[in-house]
Amino acid sequence: MPIATKGAVKNLTAGELKEIGAEIILGNTYHLWLRPGDGLIKRAGGLRKFMNWDGPILTDSGGFQIFSLGAKAKSKYGKSGVKITEEGVEFSDPLNGEKYFMPPEKSMDIQLNLGSDIVMVLDECPPYPCSRDYAKKSMERTTRWAVRCKKYLEAHTDSKNRPLLFAIVQGSVYEDLRKESAKQLTKIGFDGYAIGGVAVGEPREKMSEILGWVLPLLPEDKPRYLMGLGKPEEVVKAVEAGIDMFDCVIPTREGRHGRLFLRKSKLQIQNIKFQTKAETQISKSKIKIKEEFFYETINIGNEKYKEDFLPIDKNCDCYTCRNYSRAYLRHLFNVGEPLAARLASIHNLKFYLDLMKELRCG
């Protein structure tokens, strides 16, 4: 899912997203609640109409902001802008300091107003590292919140027009907690199950382990969604483990920052190397490992592309690669033309969506 946090995949129109092959996008409850407001979006006819996107939309609940706003405010101002109680979460708008209170029911209410097709339960991504004690408390609260979300949704919609509700497995890096979370949520019953906290708090090396604990416990006939990931090799690894859905800012953010993804070879699942930290540390053989990868990245701003008139990726059929050279893209980045970010985002999203297509269809 390309990410449209504030109601737009940065730099791209809905039409461009379609052309790239996007089938579903992600919006954010928290951001759209603050600006322009879920009431306004409802009056506009819902988020889909508002942003001219005719496909499905999944909305994140605001749970991630408990993590990201809290941590960032803490590192910047010494105190977190976020307060969590059993009742819900209090946020401070980082732009103007204004306080907002979001109980799970409020998150549901906003997501209904947005007209989302898949709504996420309000959850907490515990910070990392995190004591077992806190991870347990946090996970149990997330589960209680999930129940409240489900109840609210059932009380305020009828089954005919009710959006799908996905729960989120938490539990930090503790096997028993992760498993307990998965079991409890499955027992309660949701339309899909997400795994949270892996992308952001917890060390990336833990991903495979956590997926190994959790996925066998989740129903196979329901979508399983790994939140926030990831790098291409992580996505491949996660699909191997059984994950069906992803969202990640990497293609768009890194694209805006001038890093482009290039496909090197077709996937041969059994041969894919998962780059662990240990492997990265073997600096001598790093290049060799990288060559075994099915992709590579380039920083298009690098001087060596100054007179490189080839397309970004000669095997890519995205709009950018069909029409522009590396030298031109580098030039756009260097002079700060907004078109740079747009062309790079188009290319990177196409890279990711093509990768997913290949994982689906072989």
Place this chain on the structure above:
RNA sequence: GGGUGGAUGGCAGAGUGGCCUAAUGCACCUGACUGUAAAUCAGGCGUCUUCGGACUUCGGCGGUUCAAAUCCGUCUCCACCCA
């Protein structure tokens, strides 16, 4: 022709005796980015280096001084003003 003020690293521009390889900004080079407070952030940017340091820079040349980008003389160039 006369007068005044200037010349600082790729550019702009601080610094008017030692703490100056010389602030700051721009440009340039490299890297990071994982449910987007990110068109952001970090590092580098005289030369060489066994990474401890060594050497060389503030228009040119020559002085003063223990010590000069900073003071003095002179030359070159630039800007403005008067004729």
